[in-house]
Amino acid sequence: MDDQLIYSTLFNVIEFLGTFAFAISGIRHAAAKHFDWFGGFVCGVAVAIGGGTIRDVMLGVTPFWMTSSVYLVCTVMAQMFVIVFARYLKRLDNAWFLFDTLGLALFTIAGLQKTIDCGHPFWVAIIMGCITGSAGGVIRDVLLNNVPVIFQKEIYAMASVVGGLAYWGFVTAGLNVSMAVVLSFLIICAIRLLAVKYHISLPILKGEE
Amino acid sequence: MDDQLIYSTLFNVIEFLGTFAFAISGIRHAAAKHFDWFGGFVCGVAVAIGGGTIRDVMLGVTPFWMTSSVYLVCTVMAQMFVIVFARYLKRLDNAWFLFDTLGLALFTIAGLQKTIDCGHPFWVAIIMGCITGSAGGVIRDVLLNNVPVIFQKEIYAMASVVGGLAYWGFVTAGLNVSMAVVLSFLIICAIRLLAVKYHISLPILKGEE
Amino acid sequence: MDDQLIYSTLFNVIEFLGTFAFAISGIRHAAAKHFDWFGGFVCGVAVAIGGGTIRDVMLGVTPFWMTSSVYLVCTVMAQMFVIVFARYLKRLDNAWFLFDTLGLALFTIAGLQKTIDCGHPFWVAIIMGCITGSAGGVIRDVLLNNVPVIFQKEIYAMASVVGGLAYWGFVTAGLNVSMAVVLSFLIICAIRLLAVKYHISLPILKGEE
Numbered sequence: 001m002d003d004q005l006i007y008s009t010l011f012n013v014i015e016f017l018g019t020f021a022f023a024i025s026g027i028r029h030a031a032a033k034h035f036d037w038f039g040g041f042v043c044g045v046a047v048a049i050g051g052g053t054i055r056d057v058m059l060g061v062t063p064f065w066m067t068s069s070v071y072l073v074c075t076v077m078a079q080m081f082v083i084v085f086a087r088y089l090k091r092l093d094n095a096w097f098l099f100d101t102l103g104l105a106l107f108t109i110a111g112l113q114k115t116i117d118c119g120h121p122f123w124v125a126i127i128m129g130c131i132t133g134s135a136g137g138v139i140r141d142v143l144l145n146n147v148p149v150i151f152q153k154e155i156y157a158m159a160s161v162v163g164g165l166a167y168w169g170f171v172t173a174g175l176n177v178s179m180a181v182v183l184s185f186l187i188i189c190a191i192r193l194l195a196v197k198y199h200i201s202l203p204i205l206k207g208e209e
Numbered sequence: 210m211d212d213q214l215i216y217s218t219l220f221n222v223i224e225f226l227g228t229f230a231f232a233i234s235g236i237r238h239a240a241a242k243h244f245d246w247f248g249g250f251v252c253g254v255a256v257a258i259g260g261g262t263i264r265d266v267m268l269g270v271t272p273f274w275m276t277s278s279v280y281l282v283c284t285v286m287a288q289m290f291v292i293v294f295a296r297y298l299k300r301l302d303n304a305w306f307l308f309d310t311l312g313l314a315l316f317t318i319a320g321l322q323k324t325i326d327c328g329h330p331f332w333v334a335i336i337m338g339c340i341t342g343s344a345g346g347v348i349r350d351v352l353l354n355n356v357p358v359i360f361q362k363e364i365y366a367m368a369s370v371v372g373g374l375a376y377w378g379f380v381t382a383g384l385n386v387s388m389a390v391v392l393s394f395l396i397i398c399a400i401r402l403l404a405v406k407y408h409i410s411l412p413i414l415k416g417e418e
Numbered sequence: 419m420d421d422q423l424i425y426s427t428l429f430n431v432i433e434f435l436g437t438f439a440f441a442i443s444g445i446r447h448a449a450a451k452h453f454d455w456f457g458g459f460v461c462g463v464a465v466a467i468g469g470g471t472i473r474d475v476m477l478g479v480t481p482f483w484m485t486s487s488v489y490l491v492c493t494v495m496a497q498m499f500v501i502v503f504a505r506y507l508k509r510l511d512n513a514w515f516l517f518d519t520l521g522l523a524l525f526t527i528a529g530l531q532k533t534i535d536c537g538h539p540f541w542v543a544i545i546m547g548c549i550t551g552s553a554g555g556v557i558r559d560v561l562l563n564n565v566p567v568i569f570q571k572e573i574y575a576m577a578s579v580v581g582g583l584a585y586w587g588f589v590t591a592g593l594n595v596s597m598a599v600v601l602s603f604l605i606i607c608a609i610r611l612l613a614v615k616y617h618i619s620l621p622i623l624k625g626e627e
């Protein structure tokens with residue numbers, strides 16, 4: 001019982017930090033393009049809830065943000081934070097990076113489990129986990145008229161995919177679900193942290209069009 | 210009974226003018242980028258029905274344009290109008306602006322009411338009203354490879370949001386629904402007209418990326 | 419019975435070739451923008467399954483690629499093909515063009531029939547056929563930060579629309595469904611082949627913004 005409470009509190013804290021960091025990322029990219037407050041908010045929302053919304057629409061369920069206002073409140077807080085503390089944002093870069101990594105790992109696993117709960121096979125769940133963690137950033141880049149950063153920079157979405165495969169392996173091997181969640185969470189974080197620390201990227205595709 | 214008829218006729222007339230103006234906006238932007246007739250039509254359709262389609266997909270209902278051909282017929286008429294009267298379009302700019310404003314107000318309130326009818330809370334409805342009125346223009350700009358204009362120019366989507374909040378306030382204060390509809394319709398129109406007349410924009414976000 | 423088997427085998431072969439060619443198109447465009455392997459795969463997937471996914475979401479059914487892994491396996495194969503045979507891709511341009519044309523025709527008709535099976539009227543089905551065949555390429559161009567090629571180049575999506583209208587005409591005229599399928603399939607292929615051979619484009623829209 002106590003364990004359950006610790007887990008769910010931890011989940012909520014990480015989810016909030018992750019959503020906050022995702023929203024901050026959208027709003028800061030919008031600021032770099034001189035968007036107005038509304039444009040910044042939309043970009044923040046896009047990163048924070050975009051991936052999960054695409055997942056839920058494809059799963060045929062009500063988008064998660066329509067059932068609880070916490071995600072929008074979190075984005076509003078991120079917006080106010082960016083407006084008030086604009087000049088201190090850069091100094092906090094390590095914190096944003098850390099929260100973003102936690103968010104990526106958590107959203108991946110949340111997407112994975114929701115898809116399995118809907119009765120879909122594991123390979124669909126792995127894709128949905130990856131979409132939950134990464135599609136928001138792609139929508140942000142499309143709205144900003146940029147080339148999506150995750151298609152060219154350090155490993156990001158692939159950490160989701162590997163984490164999803166690991167989760168699958170653990171569950172298939174008979175590990176209990178909590179254990180599989182914690183381990184694949186740590187694997188995703190580790191891959192992302194190592195990728196950025198050592199500038200590890202996937203190979204670039206060769207060839208003229 | 211008579212009142213009902215006047216209301217519904219007025220609704221249909223404004224809806225047609227709004228859809229027409231939205232479609233014209235998509236087709237003209239496409240013309241500025243030298244799109245062909247098909248590309249122009251797709252951009253016209255995107256503005257005219259894009260926002261409502263995103264709303265309906267998130268609400269889990271059949272997209273509205275699939276239940277009545279009037280929206281596509283209206284876009285076809287807009288397309289023919291642009292092709293035949295290309296040289297007179299600019300002189301009608303005041304008319305387009307007026308119809309577009311009527312459309313923004315009407316689509317916002319239509320989106321608001323449909324969301325409430327689906328059983329969602331008011332804060333979801335306000336967001337859906339804003340999406341219904343504004344998302345089409347964002348899709349147009351994405352298809353044209355432009356930065357979405359509503360993130361940088363005069364107040365547009367915020368007029369929807371304020372109108373939605375007003376509607377909420379009126380209904381909560383016990384006003385009857387018809388009255389709340391008319392008043393928030395007028396508020397949205399007034400905000401948009403004043404924003405353009407006096408070049409009122411939201412503050413720009415500060416900060417390097 | 420034998421006829422049925424031949425038809426369904428033919429359908430599967432053409433579907434595989436079409437999906438393969440669609441995926442190749444996405445991956446090659448991604449390579450031209452120096453995307454990494456993950457970015458290339460996402461662009462390949464976007465072209466191969468994007469149109470059908472939009473269709474299925476609007477129809478309110480589970481996206482087709484979630485019910486069978488063949489489409490993703492096909493995209494993985496296309497990805498490996500591009501990586502291994504990068505230098506030979508250009509020499510096979512005629513094959514890609516042919517497979518792409520077969521895919522356009524097949525996906526159009528598959529989209530058309532699925533929409534009718536869902537109980538929608540013919541004009542909705544024609545639009546859905548066009549979306550199934552063409553929307554994937556638009557998503558690819560949006561992800562690559564390009565202006566969508568089908569809005570400016572040779573006739574592509576209009577071949578779908580004409581094929582859909584032809585199918586409608588044949589069925590209305592009392593032709594049996596198999597016959598209508600084959601004829602409209604050939605019409606779409608013929609329009610696309612002639613459009614590219616003789617550089618036939620739709621008229622360009624005139625006018626400043």
